[in-house]
Amino acid sequence: MVVDKPDALDDSQLASIDALHALHDALLPGTVANALRTDFFRECWAGCDLAHIDRRTLRHLPTIDKESIRAAGEAAQNREGVVCNDVLTSGTTGNPLVTIRSDREQKFIEQFVTRQLLNKPVRRYLRGLHFTNPYHGHLISVPAPIHNHRISVYDAGSFEYARRTLLHSHKDADVAEQCSVLSGLERCLRAFTLDTMARYPEGFPPTGLRLVVSYSQYLTRKWRQRFQDTWRVPVIDGFSVSEVFGSANQCLQCGWYHFEPYVVPEVLGAHSGEVMHEGAGLLALTALYPFQQAQPLVRYLTGDLVEVTHAASCRPGTTAILPLGRARYGVPEPGSDAWLLAPSAILEAVDDIAEVKRIARFADVEQVTDPYAIGHPKYRTSTAHGKADALEVKVELALAREVSGQRRAEIASDVMQHLAQGNIRLQGALRKGTVSLAVDCCDDVRPDMISQAHSGGVWSPA
Template sequence: MSRAVNARLPRIGDWADFAGLAKLQESVLPQTLAAASASPFYRGRLGETLAECPLTSKADLRDAYPFGMLAVDRSRLATYHESSGTTGTPTASYYTEGDWVDLVDRYARMHVGIGPGDTFLVRTPYALMLTGHVAHAAARACGATVVPADNRSLATPYAKVVRLLHDLDVTLTWSLPTDALVWAAAARHAGLQPGRDFPALRALLVAGEPLSPARRDRIAHLWQVPVVQEYGASETGGLAGECPHGSLHLWADRAIFEVYDPQTGRISAEGSGELVVTPLFREAMPLVRYHIGDRVEVTNEDCRCGWALPVVRVLGRFAAGAGLTQLGLEEIVFGLPAEYGVLFWRARHSAGGLHVQIEVDAGHAEQAVRDLDAAIGTAYPIEVRAEALPPGALVPEHVLTAAPEVMKPRGLFTDGEDWNRALRYY
């Protein structure tokens, strides 16, 4: 089955321009709608064209738990996954072997390349989530050595990750952008210098959070390697990847993307709003006009890469009534001079204005507060209170240095041992 799917998957270069891309999408869409109609959820709900089909919400996926979206016999399933549940009850997703060919192929489009010479550290969740498994499978398919450093496991605290990065000559990593900042702080606590003591590292691959240009530049400056962004979801796999010129392109040869304006209800191919996606080659769990809800800006603009794929900016969440985004605030925070040493921050918006806290070296605290107050006040018509905290206030030292004891359950103990831990794993 996977060979058949692989044979029909488009490749970058199969279309010359956006008109050719649209023609490719139109040729596949009827089969996509027919496949979706085989699931209990979509049976009788779909029109003959995409415009005639309603949006599919996260609530729909939750209501269909666990297999209401299943469009093939369960014997064909290869894996079952659930989302992290950070925005509510987790959603289920499942994939056939053929679906996995598509998932791996999209991930392996990383422009930095993945090959047999790479040692690839995967620092995103495994367990029920999809992200770690896709990166692992793609790296193995490309011949790389995988270091499965799951970020939900007590067995790999930050101090151990730094040791692995250093001792194993890791060349590529896959993580949240924030993790790359935490590693830098943990490395310093271990007496190591990012950008100097990790000479094998050649790129940091990141996803899972909005990433502003300023924070991206700060991470790249710390580690002295490129920071390469990907964007996706557990329900869909990878949706966008970065070209060699730094644009984040939607994989519109594998899915149709639309932008929904929640104020007007209008749906368009470009503009600002909330992302809607229709995967074109999904077997187990076809999705039609799935309203992911992430706020984005999408443009069909030419790029020097020549891929003829839409460019997306992922904006993050808005704070009520303020016009604020995490991405916008992050750009300001990491726009502070690098010598201030700011790696970690948080902000809270209320009726009284915006309270922002940053960890900053003591010698720069007063100036950093003045600069931050002025920059946010210039960007947003809002009362601002910036506060400088000492390093360790937001990310405590024990988080960076801890090595928690991990043990298996046991039943037999000697006289001096604590048998109250008989059935504990940690």
């Protein structure tokens, strides 16, 4: 939904947006002061004017990235007088970024959220079915008015138990009788959904579900539709990084992702570094004190490419995004902030091709009968400069050896057509001859992983 006139919104919504801006302005000075307790930020901000930092002047501070935080280690942390838990983000390289959460900030978060819940008491808690994250170590405890049946994809028989739980009524004091929320890692939900589709080819019986909540992997259009068709409810996708407290969730009203108030998001031009209000750019997050204390992160480039708007969402004037995957796997337009191909566009083009090889997921779990069907497709995108400095873009697809030559040519042609038709800037560059596009089929390739589930956080950096 595009809102042309902010005054068309009701007063309460406008008031909440003003309150969000006021909260950010109120917490940013303390956030900067907390960061200045570390050697890393004192050195990083040497010579910067730190007297009046708010959401408008935040852009004048330099950005930081994962490599600088990894290199700084404890010099970028506040450990004095607290007990810390380690949070590992492994990403795609296997070289972990270790960040920390202190007992002090975790206690603050729990008490703060509890006070908010007491201000809005509920008569009965919701009931949910939740597939636990098998890849994450330390988790922050955040109170919520929901009682979850927590199961793991690794629990023998958990899929059948989950279906019984969804179909039956339950008796717990002050908790709804039926499950209304199904949530978990996108790959866990994939495995559970495929198993359910196989066992109920005519469709799963009606349940009390009202919502499916997926997180930790880019949710393709195909799989969103499968979730919706199988469970007959809307799907909400979640986005976060494990280093930062504060996530973004997709809005059922407008489709954009809105951030929680504990974090200040910015989107920067990949070439210019300037803050963008519309278009595709690099996501930077500032974790607000006192919600994040031991590991200050100010203008932290997550490595994610997102589409941003300040006008088209149902909350105009705030930063709303659409995740597009790890920026390193996209194709930027040389010399500009524009992108010829977003990582998500490439994944969407190949995700529905049955012959593309996939990485097995949950291969050691007996109830996951086809671990390849739920895995990430094997493809790789590369660029090089050719004649007259034209940009050569190549997408390699790993196909099974038994796929015929004719079928390989058909697949390559289909992917070429999908990419060209779905990306206006790429279309124009191809017509001008400044870019060439090739799709090659091969036996195997080290795949582009545009988002990672096993990294401890949604869309964690590589």
